[in-house]
Amino acid sequence: MKLKSRVLVVGGGAIGGLFAWRLSLSPAVTVSLVCRSNYQKVKTSGYLINSAQFGKAVYRPSAVFRTVEEAAAADGPFDYVIVALKALPNIYDSSESIQQAVGPNTMIVLFQNGIGIEEPFVKRFPFNSLVSSVSFVSVKQEEDGVLKHGGFSMIAAGIHNFKRSLGEDTEKLEHLFRAFESQGVSCTIESDIQPYRWQKHILNGSTNPVSVICGGSSCQEMVKNDYCRRLLEETMEEIFVLGKRVTGKAFPGVDGIVDPQSATEYISSIPVPVYTSMLVDSQCKRPMERDVILKNPIDLAEKLGVSVPHMKALYALVTMVEESYSK
Incomplete structure (x- = not known):
């Protein structure tokens, strides 16, 4: 009998909880989950999930741990470590946090937003396979252990750093993706994932910081305001120009987003x-992903001589907001 692949999902928030649930339903894998702030609730009651795509469910993880060290001691090292932590390089190093769970044959799969997230993992694990993935999914944790998911879930991924050969690592990634696809999650493997990462950043790099500055507005409320919509579109234009300069490629056009105007039209079309x-992090007075959302792209822009004045202004403002409640 073929042994099941062992998967550790590190980070039990919205993305980690949703994808751990879908994987746990596949007979090809066993899933362990590391939760932090919501550990007690998930350990006691599991997740209450309301999904427009998959329906309502209660997901009780068979193995949930408070720390990576506890998970590693119980069942490590793992075949796959999925990193679903927030990318906060100014607070902690995500690569260091998973070290105990990584063995010689572990494939590390990044489910994190932002630009430039891969390099800390390449430096710490130069001989491990590293996958950079981008998730196109609307899901949030409304309170500890309570997830609300929309009607769509897609993962695009590419091998960022391969261990033995690109073919062997692709085969291993395909095994994981077959488990996802068997449970309704669309998956695609790309030879170059960075255009997809920049595609998602069109929305992430604009609506995230602007919503904080707007003091709590939804994305739809922002695009209804002429001045705010113009700010969003001008910021998006900087991201389009910079991303194409960095990657040397056009973006894939997921959700029909091919320019700033189609991006704001897409936001307007979302029914909820x-x-x-x-914004949620700022309202809860938590650190924001300001470095991977804004600072890393700004640093790239300065190296390449690309003008990004809107991004620089937004970075200064969200930094001030975070400092105002973190003192």
Whole structure:
């Protein structure tokens, strides 16, 4: 009998909880989950999930741990470590946090937003397979252990750093993706994932910081205001120009987003209010993903001589907001 692949999902928030649930339904894998702030609730009651795509469910993880060290001691090292932590390089190093769970044959799969997230993992694990993935999904944790998910879930991924050969690592990634696809999650493997990462950043790099500055507005409310919509579109234009300069390629046009105007039209078409993760973090007085959302792209722009005045202004403002409640 073929042994099941062992998967550790590190980070039990909205993305980690949703994808751990879908994977746990596949007979090809066993899933362990590391939760932090919501550990007690998930350990006691599991997740209450309301999904427009998959329906309502209660997901009780068979193995949930408070720390990576506890998970590693119980069942490590793992075949796959999925990193679903917030990317906060100014607070902690995500690569260091998973070290105990990584063995010689572990494939590390990043489910994190932002630009430039891969390099800390390449430096710490130069001999491990590293996958950079981008999730196109609307899901939020409304309270500890309570997830609300929309009607769509897609993962695009590419091998960022391969261990043995690109073919062997692609085969291993395909095994994981077959488990996802068997449970309704659309998956695609790309030879170059960075255009997809920049595609998602069109929305992330604009609506996230602007929503914080607007003081709590939904994405739809922002695009209804002429001045705010113009700010969003001008910021998006900077991201389009910079991303194409960095990657040397056109973006894939997911959700029909091919320019700033189509991006704001897409936001307007979403039937339910969307509140960004950076806004939620600021309202809860938590650190925001300001470095991977804004600072890393700004640093790239300065190296390449690309003008990004809107991004620089937004970075200064959200930094001030975060400092105002973190003192």
